[in-house]
Amino acid sequence: xxxxxxxxxxxxxxxxxxxxxxxxxxxxxxxxxxxxxxxxxxxxxxxxxxxxxxxxxxxxxxxxxx
Amino acid sequence: xxxxxxxxxxxxxxxxxxxxxxxxxxxxxxxxxxxxxxxxxxxxxxxxxxxxxxxxxxxxxxxxxx
DNA sequence: ACTATATGTCAAATATATTTTACTTTTTGT
DNA sequence: ACAAAAAGTAAAATATATTTGACATATAGT
Numbered sequence: 001x002x003x004x005x006x007x008x009x010x011x012x013x014x015x016x017x018x019x020x021x022x023x024x025x026x027x028x029x030x031x032x033x034x035x036x037x038x039x040x041x042x043x044x045x046x047x048x049x050x051x052x053x054x055x056x057x058x059x060x061x062x063x064x065x066x
Numbered sequence: 067x068x069x070x071x072x073x074x075x076x077x078x079x080x081x082x083x084x085x086x087x088x089x090x091x092x093x094x095x096x097x098x099x100x101x102x103x104x105x106x107x108x109x110x111x112x113x114x115x116x117x118x119x120x121x122x123x124x125x126x127x128x129x130x131x132x
Numbered sequence: 133a134c135t136a137t138a139t140g141t142c143a144a145a146t147a148t149a150t151t152t153t154a155c156t157t158t159t160t161g162t
Numbered sequence: 163a164c165a166a167a168a169a170g171t172a173a174a175a176t177a178t179a180t181t182t183g184a185c186a187t188a189t190a191g192t
Contacts, residue, residue, distance in 0.1 A: 017138060019139095027181085028180070030142095030181075033139065036139095037141090039141095040178080041110045041112075041179080042109065042180090043110070044109070046180095048128075048130060057124075058124035058129055059124050083168065084170095085169090094152075096150085096172095097150055099171085103171090105171095106148080107149080135192085136190090136191085136192105138190095140186080143183095144182090149179075151176070153172105153175105156171075157171095158169065159168065159169080160165100
């Protein structure tokens with residue numbers, strides 16, 4: 001899986017730390033980090049949560065070509 | 067979770083059965099059915115797979131308000 | 133250089149998505 | 163009405179997402 005740079009950017013736009021975003025969506029900091037690193041695939045429910053907090057769409061943050 | 071009517075419609079547009087869609091994305095028929103019934107949340111990877119087969123976006127098939 | 137905060141990473145434990153098998157109910161076609 | 167295919171549902175087993183705790187590295191401020 002590819003690193004998720006879109007989340008990192010959206011997080012920067014909101015001036016949020018990984019920890020802050022993790023807390024806002026109710027997951028651990030390590031999981032948030034792993035998602036950005038592209039180490040495993042979150043559930044759609046979690047993806048929606050992240051989108052809502054960051055004000056982005058699923059396609060913005062989680063689409064991948066191929 | 068709400069029933070996913072969008073998948074059902076997109077599937078109808080492609081004239082695909084739950085079984086056919088399940089096979090196309092490499093999951094069991096029961097899992098596909100459960101996803102449409104909204105019984106649990108698939109992983110984003112699986113969502114992307116379903117989107118590709120049905121020619122729809124993540125926002126088309128998996129976004130939910132609130 | 134020093135301290136604090138943010139990020140990256142790993143291993144073991146836990147929660148939950150997914151499979152498998154099996155059975156029931158709906159729908160569709162003849 | 164009948165048969166066949168499609169869809170719905172459930173329980174037990176398996177795969178994998180996620181947590182927890184702990185430690186290492188990087189980055190920013192003084």
